[in-house]
Amino acid sequence: MDSEKIPWRWEEGGLTVTRSTAWSGPGCHNGCGMLLYTNAEGKLVKVEADPDHPYNRGRMSCVRCLALPEVVYHPDRLQHPMKRVGARGENKWERISWDEAYDTIEQRLNKIKAEYGAESVLFSIGTARDQAPYVSRLAYSFGSPHWITMISGYACYLPRVAAGILTQGAYLEPDLAQLYSAGCDDPNWTVPECIIVWGCNPVVSNPDSSLGTWVVDCMKRGSKLIVVDPRLTWLAKKADVWLQIRPGTDTALALGMLDIIVKEGLYDKEFVEQWTFGFEQLSARVAEYPVERVSEITWIPKEKIEAAARLFGKSKPANIKWGVAVDMTRQSHAAAQAIQALWTITGNIDVPGGMFSAAPPFGVIGMADWGTEYLSEEMLAKRFGVDKYPLYNFGFKVGQPDMCLEQMETGVPYPIKAAWIQTTNFLACTSPDPKRTQAAFEKLDFNVVVDLFMTPTAVALADIVLPATTFAERDGMRTFWQPIEIINKAIEPVGDTRSDMQICMDLGKRFRSDMWPWDTVQDMFTEMLAPSGLTWEELREVAPPYPPYEYRKHEKGHARFDGGVGFNTPTGRIELYCAAYESWGIDPLPAFTEPDDSPVSSPDLYAEYPLVLTTGARSWSSFHSEHRQIPHLRALKPDPVVEIHPDAAAKYRVKDGDWVWLENQRGRARRKVVVTPIMDPRVVNTDHGWWLPETEGAAPNLYGIGDVNINNLVPWGAAGATGFGANYKSMLCKIYKVAEGEM
């Protein structure tokens, strides 16, 4: 890869080519190198993967960038700031100028601040990998400690991050050669002998800065594969061992595998002795999970669990690509703790081909929490639920979303009066119980939505809507774990749209100009880049810089903040037994508990709702609730679907293509049946984030969310003991045909 010599822009076949990085919007978790082709009129005409970019090496990880021109020029793109003229939900708007929008927002929010304090305004974001640093800084410059995703139990990523920081001193990811611009050819790297893909489908979701193709690259070089998934995914089909797990029982499986590894002496004795705390206690605990018991709990045949445990235990190095299914149970902390123990006792921490500690490159600001130091400790302590849930002090400075909703409803201990909603469509996608969520936000005096499109959330709640740009229409930069990358604007913003960074900076200056001293967003990027020694303009001219990675930091005193040998935990060791949990009244060792609703924990419910339901397995053609209006993407998946095994379909008298309701004690959602042998007959899977942009936007229809949002079946307020994790992927439901005239 000789990308140093490649310019960032050139002419080719009558078109201008701009090298850039795919980064939201529209939504994306990655940093694939892209070539954006524009014509003489300055229009984006096509997008190709950049063959010289080390991140994706010419591979298009998903179809969504191919359809970028359809997103950019879609007639429904929001093009101007607008204010509401009818009642909330009427979907009546009037175009206003940016100045009027900013003036109104400044005045309304400052008035609320004067009356109720800055903490009465919350700033809500979605998965928003790109926007989070700026939205968090905007919240802090207003003086509010709340930037928050309205997802129960913060059940995405943060549970694993917090558990990792608390018990291992860092968040770990599998080393799939992504740390090097030379990829698998780098001499410092070792091919993992075994990879477990656990509750993750990376070839489709490419989640959290990791491409599925990296797993495939390892497989091509001989890595054995174990997949833990209730569905036979593409990777599961190619796995050496596929563990078809009952949703929500991952902790039991990990404990059972640990028991086998301990009993059969497959663990790394030296590493355990030297670097871990609590191995004896963990061994005693996992002995409570003999493989027969685990097989019964998880519905996985005993032989397969044994085969997986032995394969993983005997492989060195080995690693685990874990996914959001680990977060999406109220047991997320125990699941994370048990899975971490697997890679810990086998000595796979911070070794080539094992697990690496994920950190922003060169220490450049990564995902969020930019400007926390401007808030007082007292203000930060006002985050929702942090006194009740101390694990929220490990990792990002966010509050507990279920407690947020409750406080919005009760006004205790202080009222919430306004919401800034940027890059999230929580009524269609993110929040449980959308009606309850809607009611809580409807009560607020003032709401602003910043988005690319009009959404159910914007129609129902916004007083002002601001139009944002896609990554093609703006400059930017991307830092996550591997290289720092550049986003080069390829086209002028469509209509009167502005970039999220610009919007946050414009408003931020009005609230606290000392926190936004830059004239341009490019100057701001340069300041953020300071630890790397590069300016934004210099970054543009160089290949994406990869920081050197140092393995075995704990041996050299480079893993602890105080410079001592060991890991950055209170004991300096990896804490298999977590004393902090104990001091908070939480089991210090991982233990399995059933999901709230399950064949075992609620047999009465199971009698009425005889199918185990998992939701939200990702599809290539959409990012959460996005892309439903993009013709070539919608065509790939035109309807919300439920995947069901042929035997179950026969039993419940539904067939391929039927419209059905999935229903539980809390609500129902409409789905089209896909009969498929990839499911267990006792389990169904359905997608999330559905709304129907082609239908009426005004309430009560709100683009159909009442019928198609699967989160009608998910409750608020059922997060786990640490305040993290919620059962989005482990519920019960029944299935029956939609009656005639019902749609």
Ligand SMILES: Nc1nc2c(c(=O)[nH]1)N[C@H]1C(S)=C(S)[C@@H](COP(=O)(O)OP(=O)(O)OC[C@H]3O[C@@H](n4cnc5c(=O)[nH]c(N)nc54)[C@H](O)[C@@H]3O)O[C@H]1N2
């Ligand atoms: N049942 C169930 N529900 C789930 C899940 C599940 O597995 N099952 N998964 C959950 C998970 S893990 C997550 S992270 C959440 C995600 O929840 P969200 O992040 O809220 O989901 P999105 O649909 O991506 O919402 C993004 C909104 O931002 C807009 N947008 C996209 N790019 C930009 C941009 O650059 N700027 C601005 N201003 N707006 C932009 C989009 O048009 C869209 O309206 O959903 C959760 N919901």
Ligand SMILES: Nc1nc2c(c(=O)[nH]1)N[C@H]1C(S)=C(S)[C@@H](COP(=O)(O)OP(=O)(O)OC[C@H]3O[C@@H](n4cnc5c(=O)[nH]c(N)nc54)[C@H](O)[C@@H]3O)O[C@H]1N2
């Ligand atoms: N195309 C696309 N890509 C995305 C997104 C998107 O919406 N669309 N969303 C992004 C976001 S915010 C996130 S968080 C990531 C998530 O990406 P991933 O972590 O890959 O998560 P999912 O695709 O939700 O689920 C992964 C697998 O878990 C399985 N699964 C379901 N229930 C369980 C269970 O109880 N246990 C186990 N072990 N497995 C289970 C599902 O069958 C699925 O194959 O993807 C990101 N990337």
Ligand SMILES: [Mo]
């Ligand atoms: Mo997520």
